[in-house]
Amino acid sequence: xFIKQLYTNCLSEAAYYIESEGEGAVIDPLxxxxxxxxxxxxxxxxxxxxxETHFHADFVSGHIDLSKETGAPIxxxxxxxTNFKAHIAKDSEVFKLGKITIELIHTPGHTxxxxxxxxxxxxxxxxxxxxxxxxxxxxxxxxDLSSGNMSSEELASIMYETIKNKILPLEDDVIVYxxxxxxxxxxxxxxxxxxxxxxxxKKTNYALQPQTKAEFIKAVTEGLNEAPRYFAINAKINxxxxxxxxEVRKRGTTPLDIDSFKKLQKEEAIILDTRHxxxxxxxxxxxxxxIGLEGRFAEWxxxxxxxxxxxxxxxxxxxxxxxxIRLSRVGFDKMQxxxxxxxxxxxKSGERVDMIIDVEADELAMDIPHDENLVVVDVxxxxxxxxxxxxxxxxxxxxxxxxxxxxxxxxxxQNLYVHCAGGYRSVIAASLLKRQGIxxxxxxxxxxxKIKEQKTIKVAKEASVLN
Numbered sequence: 176x177f178i179k180q181l182y183t184n185c186l187s188e189a190a191y192y193i194e195s196e197g198e199g200a201v202i203d204p205l206x207x208x209x210x211x212x213x214x215x216x217x218x219x220x221x222x223x224x225x226x227e228t229h230f231h232a233d234f235v236s237g238h239i240d241l242s243k244e245t246g247a248p249i250x251x252x253x254x255x256x257t258n259f260k261a262h263i264a265k266d267s268e269v270f271k272l273g274k275i276t277i278e279l280i281h282t283p284g285h286t287x288x289x290x291x292x293x294x295x296x297x298x299x300x301x302x303x304x305x306x307x308x309x310x311x312x313x314x315x316x317x318x319d320l321s322s323g324n325m326s327s328e329e330l331a332s333i334m335y336e337t338i339k340n341k342i343l344p345l346e347d348d349v350i351v352y353x354x355x356x357x358x359x360x361x362x363x364x365x366x367x368x369x370x371x372x373x374x375x376x377k378k379t380n381y382a383l384q385p386q387t388k389a390e391f392i393k394a395v396t397e398g399l400n401e402a403p404r405y406f407a408i409n410a411k412i413n414x415x416x417x418x419x420x421x422e423v424r425k426r427g428t429t430p431l432d433i434d435s436f437k438k439l440q441k442e443e444a445i446i447l448d449t450r451h452x453x454x455x456x457x458x459x460x461x462x463x464x465x466i467g468l469e470g471r472f473a474e475w476x477x478x479x480x481x482x483x484x485x486x487x488x489x490x491x492x493x494x495x496x497x498x499x500i501r502l503s504r505v506g507f508d509k510m511q512x513x514x515x516x517x518x519x520x521x522x523k524s525g526e527r528v529d530m531i532i533d534v535e536a537d538e539l540a541m542d543i544p545h546d547e548n549l550v551v552v553d554v555x556x557x558x559x560x561x562x563x564x565x566x567x568x569x570x571x572x573x574x575x576x577x578x579x580x581x582x583x584x585x586x587x588x589q590n591l592y593v594h595c596a597g598g599y600r601s602v603i604a605a606s607l608l609k610r611q612g613i614x615x616x617x618x619x620x621x622x623x624x625k626i627k628e629q630k631t632i633k634v635a636k637e638a639s640v641l642n
Contacts, residue, residue, distance in 0.1 A: 176275055176296060177218070178303065180352065181210060182369060185471050186234050186504065187359035189369055191305055191352060193294065195273025200224040200247075202292060202305050203354050204237035206420055207500045211241060224270055225249045226277070228307025228354060229289040230413045232320050232406035233361055234473070235506045238413075240420050252290025253281045258415045264290070275302075282309040282341050284334025285316030285361075287325075291341070293349075303350040304373075309334075310342055311353045312375075313366030315382040317399055320361075320406055327399075331392040338383060338391075347374035358471070360403055363395070400556070403574065405477030409506050418508050420500075427488070427499030427510030433524050436487060436514050444485040444511060447476070449498050450518070451491070452602040456531040456618055460489060460514075460521055463529075465606040468494060468501070470599040477505035478574050479603070488513040489521075531605045532617045536625035539592050540632050550585070552593045552616075554604040555623065559596060565626060566633040573600045582611045594619035594626060 177194040183205060191202040192214050199220040201211050215222050222245040225238050229252070238249045239259055249261040250270070266281040274297045282291045285308040292305040308316035315338065318330035349372065355361050356369040366379075377383050382395055431439070440446060446463040448455055449472065455465045466475050468491070480486065486509055490498045495513045502510060514521060522528055534542075542549055551568040553560055560570040573595070575581055585591060591608070595601040598621055605618050619626065626632060 176273075176302075178294075178352075179214065180369065181205075181214075182356065183504075185473055185501065187356045187365075188234055189352065189354055189356065193272065193275075193277070194218060194220050195275045195297075197221065198223045198273040200226060200270075200272055200277065201241060202226045203228055203231070203307065204241050206235045206237045206240070206417075206504050208237040208241045208244065208420065211237070212244060215245075221245070222247045223272060224277075226270075226279075226292055226305070227251050227255075228291065228305065228309070229286045230255070230410045231308075231354075232410040233355075233359065233403070234504050235409055235417060236413050237420070239416055243419075250279070252279060252288045254283075255288040256414070280341055282306075282337045284318060284330055284337045285309055286320065287330075287333075289316070293345075301346055301349050303352055304345065305352045305354075306342075307354045308361050309337065310351060310376065310380075311355060311359075311362045311365045312351070312368045312371045313380050314362040314364050315380075315395060317362055317402070318395060319399055320402055320410070327396045328392055331395045332388060334395065335388045335391045342373070343377070343383065345373045347372065347377070349373045351376060360400070360406075360474070363399055400558075401574075403474065403478045404577070405482070405505055408482055409477070412506050417506070420503060423503045423508050423510065424496065424499055427502070427512065428495050429512035430515035431487065431512040432515055433521065433526065435512070436521075437526075439485060439487050439511055442485070444487045445480060446489065447480065447486050447498075448489040448518070448606075449491065449494065450489065452599055453533075454491075454518075455602060455606070456533050458522060458528045458530050459518060459606075461527055461529040462610055463489060463606060464610060465602050467599065467602070468498065473501045473505045475573075475600075475603060476502055476507065479577055479607070480507070482506060482509075485509045485511045487511050489518055490514075492517055529609060531602065531609065533620050534592070534617045535620055536629050536632075539619055539626065540629040542590075542592070543632065546590055548588050548590050550589045550591050552591050552604070553623070554593060554595050554600050559623075561636060563627065563634050563636055564623070566635040571604075573604050576604055576607050579611065582608060582613065585613055587615070589615065591616035592619055593617065594622045597622045597624055 296302040319327040351371040448463040551565045554573045
């Protein structure tokens with residue numbers, strides 16, 4: 176028996192490859208399926224099944240392409256309705272894989288079709304459970320995403336029964352393999368690890384503690400942040416289907432000369448610059464949106480970029496394909512190519528360039544007392560802002576900046592100093608402001624981490640002046 180967790184940090188996503196006697200299965204594959212095919216080939220195995228725990232909302236699964244490539248059936252739990260061929264399994268249905276078996280158990284709550292997979296070893300003993308978004312390390316899946324017209328409380332009520340009747344009765348030594356780790360928006364407070372055990376979760380997971388149904392519902396529904404706006408789009412794509420990844424890759428990695436790039440720009444294609452933040456602020460194609468590959472790239476792309484517009488890319492040299500693949504993981508299919516030669520080619524051709532002024536935190540400290548038009552724009556989440564911020568700062572969370580009305584609040588006379596926690600989100604925010612014609616701004620390098628070290632800057636915990 177062989178089990179491998181294939182973890183993707185920028186999405187906090189775990190797919191799994193399982194194998195016995197040359198027969199393999201993949202659980203919750205990402206859209207780029209190359210890694211699973213290579214692993215099976217390397218181990219001289221054939222992929223027999225593709226198991227899906229539910230219709231994922233935070234990424235586009237590779238189930239369709241992997242099935243076409245291998246001939247393996249796609250398996251979903253009870254109640255799943257798809258626009259493609261799939262095996263809709265019954266609760267407790269068993270699948271044989273070499274000398275082991277995999278049993279599907281229907282575990283609704285996160286979504287109605289959510290299911291887990293119990294791996295039984297050669298002796299028929301429960302060895303591990305692949306929990307999808309039903310059970311995480313330290314948390315359970317949020318009940319407010321995608322299940323028709325049901326309320327969060329109704330789904331949480333169903334989740335309570337799932338935990339009570341399907342999860343808690345499992346043996347303490349059963350290994351827990353969830354679909355997500357820390358940083359995922361599919362739960363509320365995921366722990367730092369990506370593997371656990373039933374015993375550990377019974378001991379430490381707030382949702383598995385003895386409690387009434389009412390207490391459980393309150394615990395899992397309180398304090399949920401708004402789900403990223405692309406979640407509903409991705410869930411629909413996973414249910415209905417999508418373009419083959421090779422077609423998307425080929426289209427997105429088409430090199431564009433300056434004239435071709437400018438033609439698509441005039442046709443209102445989105446310019447996405449994925450270089451490092453430090454490089455971007457020093458110079459970029461006017462109108463570009465920055466989302467650097469070094470951060471939670473795919474998640475922010477899904478939260479900010481429109482899905483119905485063409486995208487043209489400015490990338491670090493050699494990172495064109497990586498950019499396209501990572502965008503495709505969250506459902507983007509309209510990448511039309513990349514600027515050949517990158518930003519350097521644009522600059523050398525004599526085209527107009529834009530830039531963002533970077534300032535250190537100590538410069539902000541010096542400017543605050545002397546500039547009555549200075550406005551600190553804090554683009555961190557409300558919870559981060561509430562824990563401490565510059566006195567009188569405006570809190571405009573980055574995910575809300577897709578609303579043009581929010582950006583229209585600023586006046587031409589104001590001098591904006593934009594910051595986040597460390598400097599990544601603030602550059603995204605600055606690029607969005609620039610794109611809307613707001614140019615009187617500066618990016619505070621190092622963000623709140625550096626600002627709070629300045630003893631002359633007054634800090635507070637009161638609400639934003641815009642709230």
